[in-house]
Amino acid sequence: MEYKNLGRSGLQVPVVGLGCNNFGRRCDQSATSAVVDKALELGVTFFDTADIYGPGGLSEEYLGVALQGKRRDAIIATKFVGPMGEGPLWGGGSRRYISDAVDASLKRLQTDYIDLYQIHFPDVKTPIEETLRALDDLVRQGKVRYFGCSNFTGWQVVEAQWITKTEHLSPLVSAQNQYNLLDRRIERELVPACDAYGLGVLPYFPLASGFLTGKYRQGEPAPEGTRLASAGGMADRVLTEGNFQTLAKLEAFAESAGHSMVDLAIGWLASQPHVSSVIAGATKPEQVEQNVKSAEWKLTGEELAEVDQITRRS
Numbered sequence: 571m572e573y574k575n576l577g578r579s580g581l582q583v584p585v586v587g588l589g590c591n592n593f594g595r596r597c598d599q600s601a602t603s604a605v606v607d608k609a610l611e612l613g614v615t616f617f618d619t620a621d622i623y624g625p626g627g628l629s630e631e632y633l634g635v636a637l638q639g640k641r642r643d644a645i646i647a648t649k650f651v652g653p654m655g656e657g658p659l660w661g662g663g664s665r666r667y668i669s670d671a672v673d674a675s676l677k678r679l680q681t682d683y684i685d686l687y688q689i690h691f692p693d694v695k696t697p698i699e700e701t702l703r704a705l706d707d708l709v710r711q712g713k714v715r716y717f718g719c720s721n722f723t724g725w726q727v728v729e730a731q732w733i734t735k736t737e738h739l740s741p742l743v744s745a746q747n748q749y750n751l752l753d754r755r756i757e758r759e760l761v762p763a764c765d766a767y768g769l770g771v772l773p774y775f776p777l778a779s780g781f782l783t784g785k786y787r788q789g790e791p792a793p794e795g796t797r798l799a800s801a802g803g804m805a806d807r808v809l810t811e812g813n814f815q816t817l818a819k820l821e822a823f824a825e826s827a828g829h830s831m832v833d834l835a836i837g838w839l840a841s842q843p844h845v846s847s848v849i850a851g852a853t854k855p856e857q858v859e860q861n862v863k864s865a866e867w868k869l870t871g872e873e874l875a876e877v878d879q880i881t882r883r884s
C-alpha cells in the first residue's frame with residue numbers, strides 16, 4: 571500500500587481508504603466487521619464515516635465496534651453539520667452544536683479522539699470563523715487531531731484557510747468532494763485552491779456508486795442487491811444514456827491497456843497528485859481487495875491524456 575501525506579499535514583493516509591456510508595444501512599454489524607478487518611489486513615487504515623450515515627449514527631457505532639482493540643492502527647475521519655434531530659439545535663456549524671456533536675461521535679465510535687473531523691457541508695447560517703475557532707479548540711482539547719471540509723467551493727476553501735492562517739488557528743488539511751471519471755467539475759476551482767492552500771483532496775463517489783465498476787449494463791436490470799438496483803434517486807441520476815456512452819469508451823480504453831474498469835476508476839484517481847486517498851465504499855471484503863489492487867495502476871502521461879479525451883467536457 572502506498573501512503574500519502576494528507577494535504578500539508580504530517581498524517582500519512584493510504585492511497586485507498588474506505589468509505590463507510592454502507593455501514594448501518596446495507597451492512598449490518600457482522601458485514602461491517604468483515605469489511606473493516608479485510609481493509610486493515612490490506613493496509614487500508616483510513617475510514618471515512620459521518621454522524622448522519624446509517625439511521626441515528628449507526629455507521630459510527632458499527633465502525634467503533636469493528637475497530638475495538640485496533641484503534642491505534644486506524645485513522646478515523648467523521649463529519650458534523652448534517653441534522654441529527656429536529657430543529658436548529660441538532661445540526662450546523664455553531665460552537666454550541668459542535669461541542670455536543672463531537673462528544674456524541676466519540677461515544678458512538680468508542681474512542682477518545684477523532685483523527686479527522688470534517689465540516690460535512692457549508693453552513694451558511696454560521697460565520698465560518700466561529701466554526702473554525704470551535705474546531706481549533708477541539709484540537710487543543712485533544713478530542714480532534716486534524717480538521718477538514720467537505721462540499722466547499724474553491725472560494726470557501728480560500729476564505730476558511732485564510733482565516734486559520736491570519737488567526738493562527740490549526741489549518742484545514744483536506745477537502746472532500748464528489749470526484750470521479752464522470753464528474754471532474756472540481757478540477758476548475760477547488761483543486762487549484764487546495765493545491766495553493768495545502769489541502770489534500772478526498773474524492774467521494776469515486777466509483778459513481780458502483781457504476782464505474784462496469785457491473786451495470788445498459789438495457790439490463792441492475793444486479794440484485796446492488797446499490798443502484800432500487801429505482802429512483804441515485805439510480806436515476808447515474809444510469810443515464812450519456813453515462814453509459816462514456817463508460818463504453820472508458821471500458822474499451824481500460825481493456826486496451828490490459829486493465830479492468832475498476833482499475834481505471836481507482837487507478838486514475840490515485841494517479842492524481844492532488845488526491846490523498848480514494849475513499850471507495852464497499853459492502854464486501856472482496857470489493858476492498860479489488861479496489862486496493864486497482865490503485866497499483868499508475869497511469870502514464872499518455873494514458874492520462876487519453877482519459878482526458880474521453881472524459882473532459884468543455
Ligand SMILES: NC(=O)c1ccc[n+]([C@@H]2O[C@H](COP(=O)([O-])OP(=O)(O)OC[C@H]3O[C@@H](n4cnc5c(N)ncnc54)[C@H](OP(=O)(O)O)[C@@H]3O)[C@@H](O)[C@H]2O)c1
Nearest residue numbers: 589590591774775776777778779780796797850851853857
Ligand atoms: N462528503 C459527502 O458529502 C459524501 C457524500 C457521499 C459519500 N461520501 C463518502 O464517500 C465514500 C465513497 O462514496 P460511496 O461509497 O457513496 O460511493 P462509491 O465509492 O462510488 O461506490 C461504492 C459502491 O460501489 C460498489 N463497489 C465498491 N467496490 C466495488 C468493486 N470492486 N466491484 C463492484 N462493486 C464495487 C459497492 O456497491 P454495492 O453496494 O452495490 O455492493 C459500494 O457500495 C462514502 O462511503 C462516504 O464515506 C461523502
